[in-house]
Amino acid sequence: MTKPRVAVLISGRGSNMMSLIEAASEPGYPVEIAVVISNRPEAHGLARAQAANIPTRIIDHKAYADRASFDAALDAVLADEQVDFVCLAGFMRLLTAEFTRKWYGRMINIHPALLPSFKGLHTHERALEEGVRIHGCTVHFVTPEMDVGPIIMQAAVPVLDGDTPETLGARVLAQEHVIYPAALRLVTEGRAALRDGRVVVDEFELMPPALVVPPAF
Structure with a gap:
């Protein structure tokens, strides 16, 4: 059976991201870490994800005029990656109410x-x-x-x-x-x-x- 696809959103070193990646590498774990997405191109966690053979995407928040346009770009990437569930792991962005309502019940944070x-x-x-x-x-x-x-x-x-x-x-x-x-x-x-x-x-x-x-x- 196909496992749910999870996106991990980060802004920095990706410490909690790595705990999820390591857990998902175990055969009995119920999800696949499908992609790691960062709003900061310089985030160290991107290199750590790539070293673990996890695809990465960058959505630089500085390239967007406001939170709504950034969130729209993020939602498009999640759709493109066929993501079922989102984990925020040191993701230092406030998400719009519209985005969080769309993903309610499918997005968690630590x-x-x-x-x-x-x-x-x-x-x-x-x-x-x-x-x-x-x-x-x-x-x-x-x-x-x-x-x-x-x-x-x-x-x-x-x-x-x-x-x-x-x-x-x-x-x-x-x-x-x-x-x-x-x-x-x-x-x-x-x-x-x-x-x-x-x-x-x-x-x-x-x-x-x-x-x-x-x-x-």
């Missing part, structure tokens, strides 16, 4: 905080400033409003005395690499479903709380 806390940028610095003792990351469906879509999976890490944004960020990033491929699997296998604006995960609904919710296995 955010380096436990949403709904610390939406937006500089999440690790803000977590340290606020003195939280637990921090983490979230995979969620993308909606028109930034960082508020239905949550699929989260992972938490402790905030340690003496942490810097760099040490805390590294601890969170390690969990991002765990839960992003796990969440993509749940969604594309139909085990994480949208119901009334929330995500219901079938076999994990009655499991006890865990550091990763739902458990990443």
